[in-house]
Amino acid sequence: MSKSSESKKDPAWQYARMVNRQNLSKFICNFCDKEMNDGVYRVKQHLAGGYKNVVACKKCPSHVKDEIKDYMSQKSQSKVQLRMVPDFDEMDNDDDDDDEILEINQHGKGLFLLKVLPVENKEGPMDVYFTPDPEVAVQNRKAKGKQTRIDDNDPSKKVLRDRALVWFSRWMYDTGIPFNVVNYNSFGPMAEAFGQYGPGMKPPSYHEVRVPYLQKEVDHSNKTMEDHKKDWVTYGCSLMADGRKDKRNRALINFLVNCPRGSMYIESVDASSLSKDANKMFELLDNFVERIGEANVVQVVTDSASAIVLAG
Numbered sequence: 001m002s003k004s005s006e007s008k009k010d011p012a013w014q015y016a017r018m019v020n021r022q023n024l025s026k027f028i029c030n031f032c033d034k035e036m037n038d039g040v041y042r043v044k045q046h047l048a049g050g051y052k053n054v055v056a057c058k059k060c061p062s063h064v065k066d067e068i069k070d071y072m073s074q075k076s077q078s079k080v081q082l083r084m085v086p087d088f089d090e091m092d093n094d095d096d097d098d099d100e101i102l103e104i105n106q107h108g109k110g111l112f113l114l115k116v117l118p119v120e121n122k123e124g125p126m127d128v129y130f131t132p133d134p135e136v137a138v139q140n141r142k143a144k145g146k147q148t149r150i151d152d153n154d155p156s157k158k159v160l161r162d163r164a165l166v167w168f169s170r171w172m173y174d175t176g177i178p179f180n181v182v183n184y185n186s187f188g189p190m191a192e193a194f195g196q197y198g199p200g201m202k203p204p205s206y207h208e209v210r211v212p213y214l215q216k217e218v219d220h221s222n223k224t225m226e227d228h229k230k231d232w233v234t235y236g237c238s239l240m241a242d243g244r245k246d247k248r249n250r251a252l253i254n255f256l257v258n259c260p261r262g263s264m265y266i267e268s269v270d271a272s273s274l275s276k277d278a279n280k281m282f283e284l285l286d287n288f289v290e291r292i293g294e295a296n297v298v299q300v301v302t303d304s305a306s307a308i309v310l311a312g
Contacts, residue, residue, distance in 0.1 A: 011071055015064060016043045031059040044068050131196055134189035224264070231259045236298040239288055243275065243303055251275045255288055258301075266291075278310030285311055 019026040019035065027043050028035050034055065036042050042054065048068045049056030132140075172179070181187060194201065204213070231237070237259040246252055253275075255266040266288070274280040289297050302308045 010040060010044075011067055012040045012043045012047065015047060015060075015068075016040070029057055029060075031061075031064075032057050044072055048072065134192035134196065137192050138188040228257070228259060228261050228264045231261045232257065232292065232296040235260050237292065237296055239285070239292060239297050239300045241285065241288075241300070241302045241308075243271070243305060243308075253284075257292060274307075275305070276307055278307045281307045282311040 015030050016027040016036075017030060018024070019028060025037050025039050026035065027040065029043065029046060031047075034046065034057070036046055045051040045054040046057050047060050048065055049060075171177075172181075237257050240256045240258055240263070242254050242256075244252055244254065250270050251272045251274075253269050253271045255269065256263050257266055258264075269284065271281070271284065274284060285300060285302075289300070300312070302312070
């Protein structure tokens with residue numbers, strides 16, 4: 001838009017002057033010589049008075065003050081009625097929006113303003129609280145079935161997804177991770193969380209996955225265990241013991257508890273010195289029944305080893 005034709009109709013241009021013609025945000029009041037930032041709109045607030053965080057001009061004549069107030073009132077009403085986007089001069093720049101780029105070019109006598117809008121909106125802290133939980137987002141997507149989404153028909157999204165899968169698959173091949181990890185329940189929410197962050201995410205470090213986030217997962221497991229324990233009391237549960245040999249040929253027994261919420265691993269015990277002794281095996285099983293609660297254990301499920309049968 002031409003500043004000499006359209007914007008100069010604004011009366012504020014008569015009562016303030018630009019500090020630098022290459023900077024449309026700085027003006028000096030003709031009455032009190034106060035220097036102001038944030039464009040002509042701030043000048044009008046300064047002249048009219050009565051605005052928060054804007055010092056009113058003490059030397060502004062009353063007829064000028066009335067003229068500015070009438071102009072601002074008319075512009076405000078016309079925008080509401082016509083639902084017009086405000087001109088640059090009418091925009092309140094109190095938010096200091098850094099995403100807006102202004103370029104000023106001098107062509108002959110006219111001063112032209114080029115307003116360049118950002119390609120993407122910048123997310124703020126509030127977006128974090130309204131971003132859906134990754135696990136919930138994945139569950140909702142599965143509940144909708146195989147409905148076609150907008151992204152599925154977007155060629156650019158297909159290219160970006162293909163690029164992401166190339167690098168993810170290459171990482172799997174480099175590390176020797178089994179292919180079936182993509183079927184884990186935690187895999188979908190992980191991919192969703194990365195997508196919600198967007199470009200530029202810093203990858204996790206060796207220390208982060210080894211110390212702070214391992215502790216976070218321990219805390220999460222303990223919280224999950226508390227939910228299971230509530231179900232043990234309400235519905236009852238099954239104690240499960242499964243023996244196996246490790247690489248050092250030790251006889252290990254894995255203890256788990258099953259309830260309607262699912263199976264939860266409790267502990268692994270080295271039973272190398274106990275596996276042949278029925279009395280010792282009974283004491284071991286009885287100890288876990290006591291830990292879980294006798295009133296909660298409906299049954300004990302084990303393999304058919306002779307010492308276990310005698311312990312039963």
